[in-house]
Amino acid sequence: MPGHGDSADIRVSGFxxxxxxxxxxxxxxxxxxxxxxxxxLGGRVAMMAACxxxxxxxxxxxxxxxxGLQREAERDARRLSDGRWAARFRxxxxxxxxxxxxxxxxxxxxxxxxxxxxxxxxxxxxxxxxAAMLEATSLAVQPDLRARxxxxxxxxxxxxxxxxxxxxxxxxxxxxxxxxxxxxxxNAHRENPAGVVDSLAQILRL
Numbered sequence: 001m002p003g004h005g006d007s008a009d010i011r012v013s014g015f016x017x018x019x020x021x022x023x024x025x026x027x028x029x030x031x032x033x034x035x036x037x038x039x040x041l042g043g044r045v046a047m048m049a050a051c052x053x054x055x056x057x058x059x060x061x062x063x064x065x066x067x068g069l070q071r072e073a074e075r076d077a078r079r080l081s082d083g084r085w086a087a088r089f090r091x092x093x094x095x096x097x098x099x100x101x102x103x104x105x106x107x108x109x110x111x112x113x114x115x116x117x118x119x120x121x122x123x124x125x126x127x128x129x130x131a132a133m134l135e136a137t138s139l140a141v142q143p144d145l146r147a148r149x150x151x152x153x154x155x156x157x158x159x160x161x162x163x164x165x166x167x168x169x170x171x172x173x174x175x176x177x178x179x180x181x182x183x184x185x186x187n188a189h190r191e192n193p194a195g196v197v198d199s200l201a202q203i204l205r206l
Contacts, residue, residue, distance in 0.1 A: 001042060001133075014136050019049045024069075033054050035204065037188060039063040041133075044142060048091035051148040061203055064167045064186050065194070067174060068144035086131035086199065094123040094130075104171035109163045109185025149174065150204050157203050159196060161188035179203070 010016050022045070026034065034054050038046035043065020050060045069075050088097045098119045102110065110118070149156065158171040161184030171177075171178040179199035184191035 001045070011132050012136050013132075015045070015048045015142065017139060018045050019052060022049050023054065026056070033058055035050075035059045035061060037061040037063075037200070038065060038165065040065055040186075041137060043074065044137065045141075046066075047145050047149065048142070050154060051145055055205070057154055059157070059173075059203075060152075061157045063159040063188055064161070064164060066139055066142075066167075066170065067146050067149060068142050070144050075140045076131060078138060078179050082134050082138040082140060086095065086134045089131040089134065090126045092127075094125065094127050095119060098122045106164075106177065106186045109161065110187060114187075114190055118187075149176075159188060159199055161185045164188070166176070 010021070012021070034171075035058050036046040036050055036054075036060075038044070040063070041141070043062035046060055046062060047065060047067060050057055069078060085101070088100075101107075101122075102115045102118055107115070154174045156174075158174065158176050158178040159181060159183045160167050160171050160178055163183075163185040166184060168178075168180075179202070181188040181192050181195040181199065184195060189196040
């Protein structure tokens with residue numbers, strides 16, 4: 001993921017760039033058949049890429065990913081919010097920014113040790129490219145994918161923590177098979193990794 005981990009110094013200008021990087025990565029490893037699995041922003045990228053008729057796509061699994069905002073007022077509010085976070089990523093120590101980031105209501109179910117582990121992990125990234133990635137892939141600029149997802153020709157499954165009321169509602173709205181992860185909130189793979197692994201095994205029939 002651009003701006004994260006081993007790709008911390010990669011910059012993109014929009015979803016098209018991210019999808020091109022994904023396509024090129026699959027090609028470079030000669031991966032001909034695959035499932036896309038993504039969490040949050042990774043889930044949004046996976047949905048965007050899947051809606052572009054990627055060759056070889058066998059199916060899609062999204063954990064806590066938003067299909068897109070539907071009202072302009074929501075887009076305006078998100079643009080302002082993401083702009084403020086991007087400015088902080090550029091000018092403040094990442095540990096300080098992520099300490100506040102993981103205090104957002106959507107992460108309320110994380111315990112102190114899980115929150116600290118995430119802050120430590122994310123703080124190793126590059127603030128400038130994180131900011132650029134946030135602006136390039138903000139929900140404010142993401143199209144509403146509901147119609148395209150409803151017209152899909154590939155299997156689509158949703159994973160959601162049982163305590164994540166916002167994304168449980170979105171999953172119901174999408175009318176796709178949803179695997180509820182027990183004892184977890186938005187960051188289900190961090191709060192109950194075994195539950196997520198079990199769900200993926202069922203979906204992929206491993």
